Amino acid sequence: MKLRNLLLVTISIATSMILAILFVAELLRSEKINYALYFDGVDDYVQVANTDVINQIGSGDFTFSVLVYALESEQVRHPQILSNRTTNSAGFLFGFHGRWRGSENKIPYVQLDNINWIEYPNQPNLLDGQWHHFVARKQGDTLTYFADGKLVASLTTSRIGNYNLASEQPLLIGWDLVNQSQTHFKGKIDKLSIWNRALTDAEIESKMLYSLRGNEPGLISYWPFDEGSGNLVRDKSGNGNHGTIYGGAVWTTGWVSEI
Numbered sequence: 001m002k003l004r005n006l007l008l009v010t011i012s013i014a015t016s017m018i019l020a021i022l023f024v025a026e027l028l029r030s031e032k033i034n035y036a037l038y039f040d041g042v043d044d045y046v047q048v049a050n051t052d053v054i055n056q057i058g059s060g061d062f063t064f065s066v067l068v069y070a071l072e073s074e075q076v077r078h079p080q081i082l083s084n085r086t087t088n089s090a091g092f093l094f095g096f097h098g099r100w101r102g103s104e105n106k107i108p109y110v111q112l113d114n115i116n117w118i119e120y121p122n123q124p125n126l127l128d129g130q131w132h133h134f135v136a137r138k139q140g141d142t143l144t145y146f147a148d149g150k151l152v153a154s155l156t157t158s159r160i161g162n163y164n165l166a167s168e169q170p171l172l173i174g175w176d177l178v179n180q181s182q183t184h185f186k187g188k189i190d191k192l193s194i195w196n197r198a199l200t201d202a203e204i205e206s207k208m209l210y211s212l213r214g215n216e217p218g219l220i221s222y223w224p225f226d227e228g229s230g231n232l233v234r235d236k237s238g239n240g241n242h243g244t245i246y247g248g249a250v251w252t253t254g255w256v257s258e259i
């Protein structure tokens with residue numbers, strides 16, 4: 001083989017290898033894109049048809065976890081993240097309550113048994129145009145809230161412990177069917193998960209909720225919101241609790257670690 005041909009073959013092989021490396025790098029990059037779902041605050045929501053997602057919890061322990069990116073000034077009065085209410089006293093709410101009793105911002109909370117469990121001062125503002133992590137945990141008679149991994153409030157009563165949050169209403173993300181005009185959330189929702197056990201303080205502080213595998217003990221639904229297209233929101237827990245997008249909620253960039 002002449003030197004010139006050898007050189008051409010070498011260049012050709014090298015080019016192919018570089019292209020292959022670039023192709024693999026692009027594949028890896030595209031798999032790492034973290035999407036979220038953007039709700040318009042008007043008529044967007046996601047419905048999970050299987051009521052067993054919540055009903056299997058009954059009056060047992062639970063943990064709800066979500067990452068949100070939103071502005072309070074753009075919200076209706078009580079924007080919700082999760083709900084399954086059929087009436088004020090059947091089902092639950094997990095989201096934000098309007099300013100109340102002198103609070104300076106909307107209050108991250110849970111409603112159980114027709115009670116808004118929010119009687120504490122200095123509520124954290126999670127609707128300030130940055131990503132925030134909000135967790136609500138029920139353990140026995142105690143309901144505890146965590147903002148960005150830090151415990152911010154804890155309430156204890158048998159009324160919390162005894163309440164069964166099951167209902168006949170499918171689970172909704174971003175809206176509440178009972179208070180339709182005042183509950184559409186406006187902003188991004190990412191990495192939403194539901195557990196049928198009380199996560200420990202350490203688990204919540206560890207940021208494990210930012211990168212779940214899907215097979216963690218007690219995880220009964222996990223929506224990473226990474227589809228990036230289409231109207232299906234897949235449950236990565238393996239339990240098949242997929243959601244359907246209504247109202248035209250759009251895919252957008254998700255939580256990013258540097259924030």
Ligand SMILES: [Ca+2]
Nearest residue numbers: 035224225254
């Ligand atoms: Ca995501």
Ligand SMILES: [Ca+2]
Nearest residue numbers: 040044247248
């Ligand atoms: Ca819409």
